Amino acid sequence: MKIVAMIPARYEASRFPGKLMKNLGGKPVIVRTYESALQTQLFDEVYIVTDSEIISEEITKIGGKVIMSQKEHDCGSDRIAEAVENMSVDIVINVQGDEPFIDATSLSKLIDVFKVDNKKEVDLASLKVKITEEEEIKNPNNVKVITDTRNFAIYFSRSVIPYHRDTDINVSYFKHKGVYAFRKEALMDFYTTPMTPLEKAEKIEAIRYLEVGKKIKMVETQIDSIGIDTPDDLEKAIKKLNS
Template sequence: MKIISMIPARYSASRFPGKLMKNLAGKSVILRTYEATVATQLFSEVYVVTDSKIIYNEIVDNGGKAIMSKKEHESGSDRIAEAVANLDCDIVVNVQGDEPFTEKESLKKVLDVFLDDNDRGIDLASLMVEIKDWDEINNPNTVKVIVDQNNFALYFSRSPIPFPRDKEVATRYFKHKGIYAFRKEALLDFTILPMQFIEATEKIECIRYLEYGKRIKMVETEVQGVEIDTPEDLERAKLLWK
């Protein structure tokens, strides 16, 4: 089974423009993410896929591998689907460009899902981490996920889910970490499936897979890390890096 990693990277992020080129302990955020992904040694190849010459040159000039998108894309999944269409691979792992704390243990848990999936009943696998801070649970920048008894995703939302109507119930809340592992065919299917209103409302691309009946296996991890969505996140990442 050939496994590769793709890191989709846009320069113009709406909440924090140019965030991937911001300095994190002497290197750009995107270079830190690329190097962390390569360092796991879990992949045959690791590529950054981007529509930005600045990001492309940042990776290539530092000895990495990058692919320029040929057209505009609405989502990271669309961007990497274009890049892998003609590549020989079985599993594609999407690591978000703003995840410089990507580490081996959590990624291996995701990949092990496919090693045990002899019936090929899993289309995607992804990570979730328990959160207990109410500010984070209520933060719309934090995507939450709820799962069934077998840890298959039921729904993703920017709202707190489940809603805590009964405060006496010991509810656990899980944050969706932006790392996906796809079967190649599931990823290519994504590009031909039209966006539906729930995905358009929440602005969460993995909802599209659920709306079309794809099965997403969620794997729990205890590794929090920092996803860099805002300038404040970058400052937290700098402190954590030290």
Template sequence: MIPARYAASRFPGKLMQDLAGKPVIVRTYEAARDTGLFDAVIVVTDSEIIAEAVQRAGGQVVMSQEVHETGSDRLAEAVVDIDTDIVVNVQGDEPFTEAESLEKLIRVFREDPDQQVDLASLMTEINDPEDIANPNTVKVITDKDGFALYFSRAPIPYQRAEEPRAVYFKHKGVYAFRKQALLDFRRLPMLPLEAVEKIEAIRFLEYGKKLKMVQTRISGIEIDTPEDLERAKAAWT
């Protein structure tokens, strides 16, 4: 499922910006569909403009009936009446979505027969100091088994001494949920840490959900700003 909101705060209308002849949201939908991993790929939106673009491309759309603060809330509303075990959330601004990383997420649940994992998400190592310091880059730290301990827009962990060198991971906003975890998210109110950081993944941690992080070597380009869009255009082949 692909949550798609037209009125993005940092780059309004970004999902309808042209990327090599098609809107960004259509490129993202096609990338998810073309992985061949899913029984269905559904765009969930509150925008008639986005809905029409996706439908013209042959895609399936569910229209949101309520106003939502997060993509997870939007998907939770849409998935209530859908018969599924696992829901994979691909952000609408991820046109470089690819099969390798998504397959790793799905594998987490295949290898969890006792259903200890509530949801899984992707992270990729970052080394650029500007990227590490950038508040638009969400960082994540994990325990020894790869479960998320915390997410922050600040550089975490803090490099206190020269050694050992800190390793930084960027959180990519791609999730795989057990359906119940997604439904729980919708009914649980936002708590202070999520409100301060403006990172929806923190809500799962604040309520004790088990969030498994999966490392991927593929970073792609998330389109958060006009500059990102220009980078995506230059990288598109």
């Protein structure tokens, strides 16, 4: 089973433009992420997939592998799909470019999903982490996920899900971590399907997979790495790096 890591890296980000090139302890965020992926030693190959010459030059400078996107893309999955379309690979791991602290343990759990999936029931796997702070639960930048009894995703939302109507019942909330492991076939099906209505409304690409009937296995992790979506997130990342 050939496993590759693809790190989509778009320079222009609506909430925090140029965030992947921001300085994080003497190195750009995207370099930190690339090096973290390499250090896990879980992948046959690791690539940065980008439309930015600035990012490409930075990764090339450290001897990294870069694939330049030839088309405009609305999301990371589309960007990765174009990159792997003609590659002979089995499992593709999407490591978000703004997740410099992703850990080997969590990535290994995702890969293990496919190693034991003899019936090929799982189309893709992704990570979730339990959250308890009200501010985190209500924050629309944190995508929440609800699952069935077998930990397959039912829905993702920026809203608070589930809605805690009966306060006598304990409810757990989970944040979706934007790290995916795809079977290549599922990724290519996604690529050839137009953006779906709920995906457009929520701006969450995982929803497209659900809307076209793909099965997403959610894997719980206790490690909540810092995704850099805002300048405040960058400050948190700098503190974590220096701690």
